[in-house]
Amino acid sequence: MPILGDLEHAVMDVLWARPAPTPVRDVHEELAQGREIAYTTVMTVLDRLAKKGVVARELDGRAWLYRPARSRLDLYVATITDALEGLTEEERAEVLGRVAAASPVV
Incomplete structure (x- = not known):
């Protein structure tokens, strides 16, 4: 299991706080309240976390929904x-x- 970076931790904090799978847009909106961050950056971080097995994702129409793979x-x-x-x-x-x-x- 890789050690997560600061932005990865911030993304995970958003996901851990939510009871349901979350689209990139919602993660970006929450992170953008406290910092300047591009939507594509959040999308890339979530994609990398999925590849590391830290988050699970499911396709809902055309949007990926993300949830923590573990607590x-x-x-x-x-x-x-x-x-x-x-x-x-x-x-x-x-x-x-x-x-x-x-x-x-x-």
């Missing part, structure tokens, strides 16, 4: 698991112990 938590767990893959058991335990110690308990 925010599942995406982060997969990313962390992949990052830890090349480490020994001892190194994994050390990393996870340091993360647990650095994380505030809510």
